[in-house]
Amino acid sequence: MSFKTKIRFLHKWLGLISGLIVFIVCITGCIFCFHDEIKDITRKEWRFVEPQNKPFLLPSQLQKKAQETFPENKASMVAYYGKNRSAIVYTFSDTGNRYLYFNPYTGKYLKSENPDTDFFIIVEYIHLYLLLPDYIGKHIIGGATIIFILLLISGIIQWWPKRKSDIKRSFTIKWSAKWRRVNYDWHNTTGFYISIIALILAITGLTFTYEWVGDGIYKSFNLGGDKTVETKTPIIDTTAFKTNSVTAIDKAFLQTMKLQPKTEMFFVMIPQQKGDIVSTGTYPHTLRYDQQSNYYFHPSSGKLIQSQTFDKKSLGLQVVEMNYGIHTGQVLDLPGKIIAFTISLTASALPVSGFIIWFGRSRKSKKSKSIKKPS
Numbered sequence: 001m002s003f004k005t006k007i008r009f010l011h012k013w014l015g016l017i018s019g020l021i022v023f024i025v026c027i028t029g030c031i032f033c034f035h036d037e038i039k040d041i042t043r044k045e046w047r048f049v050e051p052q053n054k055p056f057l058l059p060s061q062l063q064k065k066a067q068e069t070f071p072e073n074k075a076s077m078v079a080y081y082g083k084n085r086s087a088i089v090y091t092f093s094d095t096g097n098r099y100l101y102f103n104p105y106t107g108k109y110l111k112s113e114n115p116d117t118d119f120f121i122i123v124e125y126i127h128l129y130l131l132l133p134d135y136i137g138k139h140i141i142g143g144a145t146i147i148f149i150l151l152l153i154s155g156i157i158q159w160w161p162k163r164k165s166d167i168k169r170s171f172t173i174k175w176s177a178k179w180r181r182v183n184y185d186w187h188n189t190t191g192f193y194i195s196i197i198a199l200i201l202a203i204t205g206l207t208f209t210y211e212w213v214g215d216g217i218y219k220s221f222n223l224g225g226d227k228t229v230e231t232k233t234p235i236i237d238t239t240a241f242k243t244n245s246v247t248a249i250d251k252a253f254l255q256t257m258k259l260q261p262k263t264e265m266f267f268v269m270i271p272q273q274k275g276d277i278v279s280t281g282t283y284p285h286t287l288r289y290d291q292q293s294n295y296y297f298h299p300s301s302g303k304l305i306q307s308q309t310f311d312k313k314s315l316g317l318q319v320v321e322m323n324y325g326i327h328t329g330q331v332l333d334l335p336g337k338i339i340a341f342t343i344s345l346t347a348s349a350l351p352v353s354g355f356i357i358w359f360g361r362s363r364k365s366k367k368s369k370s371i372k373k374p375s
Helices: 003-033 035-042 059-069 119-129 134-159 164-171 179-193 195-206 211-222 245-259 315-321 323-328 330-372
Strands: 074-080 087-092 098-102 109-113 265-269 278-283 293-297 304-308
Touching (some): 003 134, 059 074, 059 109, 119 134, 134 195, 179 195, 195 330, 245 265, 245 278
Antiparallel strands (some): 098 109, 265 278
8 A cells, every 4th residue: 555545544534433523523613603793792781781980890799799699609700891891700509600790880780691501602512522521522522633633634645736737636626527526626625725724723622622732832832841830820828817808809809900901801710718819810802812911819918929911921821821712713803713713614514525525435336346246
């Protein structure tokens, strides 16, 4: 068997093994790509508020409102999404999680969302875990993604023209040919055109499954180093302090606002047990989860312990933290999302067109054998 014959054999069987999973991952990625835009249209009654010329309510006040609304739930985070958007208190309990929307100026309760029944979160869980337990589903998704990367590479090797005269044919689709030839050309040509961006989407997607991928990206851009050291949360001795996390989260919130006055989106993590520090984070742009700055405060005094602004982070950590934005296209705003959507949609069709090629050749081979068989 020649090298290309071996690659063709590998490409065929890896495609057949992973095709259905790749199709599901790509389709759910397409659906999830514009989830914020769709929710802004269909859920605008509780995602938007009238901007007011006064400060936001303090996190402890919204936490209290959430406790009054759902007494059995405990708040884990308070997030502010912009001057014209509602604030969300993320809560949890033994019976399930709840996302509670409030007017950040008045504290008026607007809506609660159950992530277990939310359409887009279900789509996200299919994309990440196939709705299986995460410790099982993520490895199935991760394995299929690795195979998809191998398919892209082996597909390019197969596609690569042998002669200069084949270059034009390799880069175009012969639309006037029969549909099977059109399907074959489409599979090869589009697979080549999307390969680079599809590889980026696949690799960034792997970081959600395997921590070593993120570590590898970190080390690649930093030429070494240890991500855990740079991202280590400060540890403090709280035995000599009286815990007053309610006051601390408000102080942390106000200091974060002063440190990042131009930020559009920020959050405050609420300590869950004694000794937990108060952490906050900011993003320059609403609904864009990149260029994050982090701050850590004492749970008793609310004093700033450590700050890590985005511009002070290493290049490797910056790239790792931009992973979600790169994977979803958010990093380039709407044009980036359109690109991610188009590539994902095209990639979802590759297993289908590949299966048609295999099925057609399989039938043709069977017919050929039956004709040659003596009567």
